[in-house]
Amino acid sequence: MPHSSNGWFGQHVLSVKQFNRPKLEHIFEVAHSMRSMVERFGTADMLHGHVLANLFYEPSTRTSSSFAAAMVRLGGRVLSINEVVYSSVSKGESLPDTVRTLECYADAIVLRHPEVGAAATAARYARPDHQRRRRRGRASDSGPA
Numbered sequence: 001m002p003h004s005s006n007g008w009f010g011q012h013v014l015s016v017k018q019f020n021r022p023k024l025e026h027i028f029e030v031a032h033s034m035r036s037m038v039e040r041f042g043t044a045d046m047l048h049g050h051v052l053a054n055l056f057y058e059p060s061t062r063t064s065s066s067f068a069a070a071m072v073r074l075g076g077r078v079l080s081i082n083e084v085v086y087s088s089v090s091k092g093e094s095l096p097d098t099v100r101t102l103e104c105y106a107d108a109i110v111l112r113h114p115e116v117g118a119a120a121t122a123a124r125y126a127r128p129d130h131q132r133r134r135r136r137g138r139a140s141d142s143g144p145a
Helices: 019-040 060-073 095-103 118-125 129-135
Strands: 051-056 077-081 109-114
Touching: 051 060, 051 095, 051 129, 060 077, 060 109, 095 109, 095 118
Parallel strands: 051 077, 051 109
Antiparallel strands: none
């Protein structure tokens, strides 16, 4: 995913508390520009070649669909794991193991989990972005923003 000099490169988004007003304004400006591009051209290719993993441990329609639609409209692909009962989780695979497995296939992971602190746990066990990038043979400046 395109690298930006916004200070978020390689960072995990775990809480709205991470954002102050200027950061939120920047996010909304970028989102507006992306939306305008998609409305004008129907799609964009800025995320071409990148993969998002939607990992949902509980039911979701709007959240799962909104992340998937945004990724596809920006030229990326989506791995959707919406029912973990059909994944290795049903055989006892832990959240850290699942995250480590998915990060081998995806550039970013969206997680919805019923347990408080699950996102922080997932972030703690995820490999640093630059290691994942090198292992996959891509330049470190093209990681998740």
